[in-house]
Amino acid sequence: MFPTLTPAQVKRIAAHGKQRSIRPGEVIIEAGARVVPFFVITAGRVEVIRPSGSTETLVAVHGPGQFTGEVNMLSGRPALVRSRASEAGEAIELDREQLLALVQTDSELSELIMRAFILRRVELIAHGLGNVVLIGSNHCAGTLRVKEFLTRNGHPYSYIDLDRDADVQDLLDRFHITAADVPVLICRGEVVLRNPTNQQIAGCLGFNEAIDQTQIRDVVIVGAGPAGLAAAVYAASEGLNVLVLETNSPGGQAGSSSEIENYLGFPTGISGQALAGRAYTQARKFGAQVIIATGAKRLVCDRKPYAVEMDDNMRVLARTIIIATGAEYRAPTIENLSEFKGVGVYYGATFMEAQLCRGEEVAVVGGGNSAGQAAVFLAQTAKRVHMLVRSKGLAESMSRYLIRRIEQNPAIVLRTNTEIVALEGGNHLERVRWRDDQAGSIETHDIRHVFVMTGAVPSTDWLRGCVALEAKGFIKTGPDLSQDDLAAAHWPPARAPHLLETSLPGVFAVGDVRSGNIKRVASAVGEGSIAISFVHQVLSE
Ligand SMILES: Cc1cc2nc3c(=O)[nH]c(=O)nc-3n(C[C@H](O)[C@H](O)[C@H](O)COP(=O)(O)OP(=O)(O)OC[C@H]3O[C@@H](n4cnc5c(N)ncnc54)[C@H](O)[C@@H]3O)c2cc1C
Numbered sequence: 001m002f003p004t005l006t007p008a009q010v011k012r013i014a015a016h017g018k019q020r021s022i023r024p025g026e027v028i029i030e031a032g033a034r035v036v037p038f039f040v041i042t043a044g045r046v047e048v049i050r051p052s053g054s055t056e057t058l059v060a061v062h063g064p065g066q067f068t069g070e071v072n073m074l075s076g077r078p079a080l081v082r083s084r085a086s087e088a089g090e091a092i093e094l095d096r097e098q099l100l101a102l103v104q105t106d107s108e109l110s111e112l113i114m115r116a117f118i119l120r121r122v123e124l125i126a127h128g129l130g131n132v133v134l135i136g137s138n139h140c141a142g143t144l145r146v147k148e149f150l151t152r153n154g155h156p157y158s159y160i161d162l163d164r165d166a167d168v169q170d171l172l173d174r175f176h177i178t179a180a181d182v183p184v185l186i187c188r189g190e191v192v193l194r195n196p197t198n199q200q201i202a203g204c205l206g207f208n209e210a211i212d213q214t215q216i217r218d219v220v221i222v223g224a225g226p227a228g229l230a231a232a233v234y235a236a237s238e239g240l241n242v243l244v245l246e247t248n249s250p251g252g253q254a255g256s257s258s259e260i261e262n263y264l265g266f267p268t269g270i271s272g273q274a275l276a277g278r279a280y281t282q283a284r285k286f287g288a289q290v291i292i293a294t295g296a297k298r299l300v301c302d303r304k305p306y307a308v309e310m311d312d313n314m315r316v317l318a319r320t321i322i323i324a325t326g327a328e329y330r331a332p333t334i335e336n337l338s339e340f341k342g343v344g345v346y347y348g349a350t351f352m353e354a355q356l357c358r359g360e361e362v363a364v365v366g367g368g369n370s371a372g373q374a375a376v377f378l379a380q381t382a383k384r385v386h387m388l389v390r391s392k393g394l395a396e397s398m399s400r401y402l403i404r405r406i407e408q409n410p411a412i413v414l415r416t417n418t419e420i421v422a423l424e425g426g427n428h429l430e431r432v433r434w435r436d437d438q439a440g441s442i443e444t445h446d447i448r449h450v451f452v453m454t455g456a457v458p459s460t461d462w463l464r465g466c467v468a469l470e471a472k473g474f475i476k477t478g479p480d481l482s483q484d485d486l487a488a489a490h491w492p493p494a495r496a497p498h499l500l501e502t503s504l505p506g507v508f509a510v511g512d513v514r515s516g517n518i519k520r521v522a523s524a525v526g527e528g529s530i531a532i533s534f535v536h537q538v539l540s541e
C-alpha cells in the first residue's frame with residue numbers, strides 16, 4: 001500500500017512534474033477537492049487524514065520516496081481524504097493529466113502506482129472510511145439499492161442500522177425524517193439526502209464529470225458491463241475519444257456474481273465486483289469518460305453524427321456507437337413479486353445479500369449457471385438452499401463442475417419440476433408457496449429470501465426501430481443480417497456489414513445484447529475488444 005520509490009523511479013516521475021517546497025501545516029490535498037494533484041514526497045512528512053466534522057482520523061503518513069493518492073486520482077473523482085504536511089518538506093507535484101501520461105508510458109511505475117491505489121481503496125472500504133454515512137433498515141428495499149450502488153461503485157461508506165440503533169431513530173424523529181424518507185444518506189458530511197435516487201447520489205459524490213454536449217465523440221459506448229468496459233479500455237488506449245454511459249453501476253450482470261471461476265487468468269476466481277472495479281479504473285486510466293447512473297433513453301439514428309439522448313434532455317453526439325446494454329433477468333409471473341424486490345426477492349447473490357440471510361433457509365429459482373453459482377455461494381452461509389428448477393434436471397442448462405458441486409453439497413436441496421406459485425408477507429417476504437408438478441402437491445415454507453436467476457431479456461427498448469432485432473429482441477449483427485434486414489434498413493455502404501456491426505452503419509452490438517452471443521464474461525470482453533478494430537475502419541471510411 002505504501003511503497004518507497006527508488007531514486008531512479010523518483011527521477012523518472014520528476015521528469016513529468018515540478019519540484020516544490022511544502023510549508024509545515026500546509027494542506028496539499030483537501031478532502032472533497034475535485035482537482036487533486038499527485039505528490040511524491042522527497043523531504044519531510046505528509047499526514048493523510050480523514051476529517052469528520054471537527055474531528056480527524058489519521059489514516060497514514062507518507063515520508064520521503066512515498067506518494068499520495070488512491071483510485072479517485074485516476075478516476076477523476078473528488079478526494080476522500082485530506083493530506084497535510086506535518087513538517088517542512090519538498091515534493092514533486094503532477095496534475096492528473098501528467099499522472100495519466102506517466103502511467104500510460106511507464107509500465108513499471110504504472111503497476112506500482114495502480115497497485116498501491118487499489119489497495120488503499122480496499123483498505124478505505126474495509127474500514128468504512130469514506131465521506132458517506134448511510135442510515136437505513138434491512139426491511140427497506142431502498143437501503144439495499146443504495147448499499148449496492150455504493151458498493152458496486154467501490155465507494156467506502158459507514159452504515160447505521162435503524163433496527164439496531166434506537167438513538168438514531170430518535171434523532172431522525174426530531175428532524176421529521178419519516179419512514180418514507182429512509183434510507184437517509186449523509187453525503188460529504190454536509191448534504192442530507194432522503195431516499196435518494198442513484199443519480200442524486202452520483203451527483204452529490206461527484207462520480208461524473210460534466211458532459212460536453214457539443215463534442216462529437218469517436219465512439220459512444222452504451223452500457224458498462226464487461227463488454228462495454230472492454231470496448232472502453234481498447235478504444236481509449238488506442239487514442240479514440242470515448243464516452244461510456246451506464247444506467248446503474250459498472251460491472252453489469254457480472255457485477256452481481258459472487259465468484260467468476262471460468263474467466264481466463266483468475267485460477268482462484270474473482271468476484272464480479274472486483275473485476276468491474278479494476279476494469280473501470282483501467283478505462284479511466286486510459287482517458288475514457290464514464291458516466292454513472294445515467295442511461296441512454298433514445299438513439300437518434302436518422303442523421304449523422306448519431307445522437308444518444310439521456311435523462312434531463314441531455315444528448316451526446318457520436319461518429320460510431322457500441323451497444324453493450326446486455327440483458328436483465330426475466331421475472332417469473334408471480335403476482336406480487338415486484339413488491340418484495342430488495343426485501344426478500346433478489347436478482348443477484350453477492351456478499352451483501354448473503355449477509356442478509358445468514359443462517360436462514362433460502363430459495364434459488366433457475367437452472368442455469370448463474371443460479372448454480374448463487375446456490376453454491378449461498379450454501380456457505382445459509383442454513384439450507386432450496387434450488388427450484390422448472391425442468392426435470394440441470395444437465396442441459398448448467399456446467400458440469402457446478403452440477404457436481406450442487407450434488408455434493410448437503411446444504412443444497414435440488415427440487416426439479418418445481419415452480420413458485422405465491423409469495424406472502426408484509427413489509428418483508430415471510431413465506432413461499434411452491435408447486436411440485438410431478439407430485440402434484442403444493443408446499444408452504446417459511447422462507448424469507450428468494451433469489452431469482454431465470455434467464456434474461458435484452459435491454460433494447462431504447463433503440464426503438466433503429467437496428468434490426470431478432471424475435472426475442474436481441475440485436476442482429478454482421479453475417480446474421482439477411483438481405484431483407486439490410487433492405488429494410490436502407491443499408492447504404494457498398495460494403496457488407498462488419499462482424500458485430502448492426503443494420504445501422506457504424507453502430508455495433510457486443511456482449512449479451514447481441515443475437516448469437518455466448519452468454520459469458522469472456523465472450524462479452526472479447527467482443528467489446530474486437531469491435532474497436534471495426535470502429536477504426538468505419539472512422540477511416
Ligand atoms: C449472477 C450471475 C453470475 C454469472 N456468472 C458468470 C460466470 O461465472 N462466468 C461467466 O462467464 N459468465 C457469468 N455470468 C454471465 C455474464 O455476467 C454475462 O454474460 C456478462 O456480464 C455480459 O456482459 P455484457 O457487458 O454484455 O452485459 P451486462 O453484464 O448485462 O451489462 C450491461 C450493462 O448495460 C447497462 N445498461 C442497460 N441498458 C442501458 C441503457 N439504456 N443505457 C446505459 N446503460 C445501460 C446495464 O446497467 C449493465 O451495466 C453471470 C451472470 C450473472 C447474472
